[in-house]
Amino acid sequence: MTLIEKYPQEVKQILARYPQDQKRSAVMPLLYLAQRENGFVHRRDMKDIGAMLDITETDVASLVGFYSLYHDEPAGRLRIQVCTDLSCALRGADDFLAALCESLGVEPGGTTPDGLVTVEPVMCLAACDKAPLFQVQTGAGLEYHERMTIEKTLEWIESRKEAAS
Amino acid sequence: MTHILLRHRDIPDLDKLAVYEKQGGFKALKKVVTGMRPEAVTQLVMDSGLRGRGGAGFPTGRKWMFVDKNNWPHYVVVNADESEPGTFKDREILESNPLQFLEGVAIAAFAVEAHTAYIYLRGEFWPIAAELDKRIAAMEKAGYLGKRVFGTDYTLKVHTHLGAGAYICGEETALLESLEGKRGQPRIRPPFPPVSGLYGKPTVVNNVETLTNLPPIINNGADWYKSLGTADTVGVKIFCLSGRVRKPGNYELPFGITFRELIYEHGGGIIDGVPIKAIMAAGASSALILADDQTLDTPLDYGSVHRLGAELGSASVIVLDETVRLDWLIDKTMTFFKHESCGKCTPCRDGSFWMKHLTERIRDGNGSAEDVKLLDSVARQMQGKCLCALGEFSTQAVVSSIEKFPGDFGIKRKVSAS
Numbered sequence: 040m041t042l043i044e045k046y047p048q049e050v051k052q053i054l055a056r057y058p059q060d061q062k063r064s065a066v067m068p069l070l071y072l073a074q075r076e077n078g079f080v081h082r083r084d085m086k087d088i089g090a091m092l093d094i095t096e097t098d099v100a101s102l103v104g105f106y107s108l109y110h111d112e113p114a115g116r117l118r119i120q121v122c123t124d125l126s127c128a129l130r131g132a133d134d135f136l137a138a139l140c141e142s143l144g145v146e147p148g149g150t151t152p153d154g155l156v157t158v159e160p161v162m163c164l165a166a167c168d169k170a171p172l173f174q175v176q177t178g179a180g181l182e183y184h185e186r187m188t189i190e191k192t193l194e195w196i197e198s199r200k201e202a203a204s
Numbered sequence: 205m206t207h208i209l210l211r212h213r214d215i216p217d218l219d220k221l222a223v224y225e226k227q228g229g230f231k232a233l234k235k236v237v238t239g240m241r242p243e244a245v246t247q248l249v250m251d252s253g254l255r256g257r258g259g260a261g262f263p264t265g266r267k268w269m270f271v272d273k274n275n276w277p278h279y280v281v282v283n284a285d286e287s288e289p290g291t292f293k294d295r296e297i298l299e300s301n302p303l304q305f306l307e308g309v310a311i312a313a314f315a316v317e318a319h320t321a322y323i324y325l326r327g328e329f330w331p332i333a334a335e336l337d338k339r340i341a342a343m344e345k346a347g348y349l350g351k352r353v354f355g356t357d358y359t360l361k362v363h364t365h366l367g368a369g370a371y372i373c374g375e376e377t378a379l380l381e382s383l384e385g386k387r388g389q390p391r392i393r394p395p396f397p398p399v400s401g402l403y404g405k406p407t408v409v410n411n412v413e414t415l416t417n418l419p420p421i422i423n424n425g426a427d428w429y430k431s432l433g434t435a436d437t438v439g440v441k442i443f444c445l446s447g448r449v450r451k452p453g454n455y456e457l458p459f460g461i462t463f464r465e466l467i468y469e470h471g472g473g474i475i476d477g478v479p480i481k482a483i484m485a486a487g488a489s490s491a492l493i494l495a496d497d498q499t500l501d502t503p504l505d506y507g508s509v510h511r512l513g514a515e516l517g518s519a520s521v522i523v524l525d526e527t528v529r530l531d532w533l534i535d536k537t538m539t540f541f542k543h544e545s546c547g548k549c550t551p552c553r554d555g556s557f558w559m560k561h562l563t564e565r566i567r568d569g570n571g572s573a574e575d576v577k578l579l580d581s582v583a584r585q586m587q588g589k590c591l592c593a594l595g596e597f598s599t600q601a602v603v604s605s606i607e608k609f610p611g612d613f614g615i616k617r618k619v620s621a622s
Contacts (some may be wrong), residue, residue: 053541056365063386067365071366105387107368108327109369124289124536124540125540126446127447129524130446130447162371162540162544163287164290164328165289165292166295167446168445168446168453180330180334
């Protein structure tokens, strides 16, 4: 199923935001749409987007590679991204990441065996006064969890596990 | 004090249309659209002395004056890509005082005769963009945006556009490339965006905080705004205070307050009362400033911070105390800059790679004095040779740390012969 078959309304709305002769501008919102269901962009969607916008599949793939919020392979359903940049690190973010990874039994960048959680460090999230914090990228969007502790984080993961089962 | 930009801290529910209207919202936009010529709006903003709040501090009115009137259509693009480590002010505006911001967008668009504005937000601001979309729709319904703004012939469509995790897109020409659906890599300038920007058309790129200043400036006049701040830098600024302070956060204050007032009065001083060591005034891109008494008593405006050998930039003040090792710190900043280098120009792409290589070795205690010298030399070779400012930024903390805090790198401070 192509993107336009799957999300006809949204594709139309996205394309309407840009001048008709500049539809390439729609590539980023379309990539988010392609990523919604499975958390990563499938090769056939890149091809599909390219055809829709009159650019090559390689052009589309180069964007997936360039921007860090696009993924071309599957990860845990909850992608926990802990900010370990300077301001957060000055308030204990590195220790938080290490402790979280240890609690979950994964290396940074790794996924739990049940496929639920991936934990990875990320660059500044523009919430430097609320460290430690992480964002969670899900297919449906993105949420921030601020001023976190390991206990609060594990509780939250549990609640998501229950919601999913 | 009452806030001018962070007004939501004084007025609850200011993000609701009815509350914002009741608090004088859209009065400035109405005045502009129904009673002023675009050139008069530009002149007023010029006279107010407002300078861009994204970091470069370019006079806003002058930027608007550069818009080419022989090439149409014109665009306004909002830089809401806030990504500098230590910067988190635009996020608060967008989350809590979004209508004042949107009113500012509309005023800017009217002034440069644009009928389309794009708000480019960093991808991580996904929930903020979703809220903005709702507010834009509500404003259209109320006649503040869309067709026939305030019943006039003026039409303005505002769209949000999400980035996807790339610091470089905060650089305005990289942002425009990204908005055009390409990899976010800076363009060679000139031409600058007011001459050739989005789709090759005249484009004004303004920061969120800059635009949020516009409604109060229109309402209260240029002289009122000039009465705030210092002679060097007029107006108010949201200072993002982070690092080793007790009360990190956003503080809206007039330019000219001192580092001491910001850090000790507003920020509550250093965690555990540890002595302060250094300050980065413009986020991870800053040169380090030795935090002695002279520094602490320096007023925060562009000129005064420049005279300390640093820049105020977007006023993202990161405080470092005696517990912070600078070999660790520059490895942190280099991790960031290496990851975020867009790869277009060789000095930045290769330079950041080698600098990170060296900072890691030095941080882990495996570096020699030669490594420190080499690191300093790589950084200095990059300076002045990168395609955009971000390559330059990556060298600032490295060079200044080695120069001002040689003890953190196992080098004895040179004693001048006397």
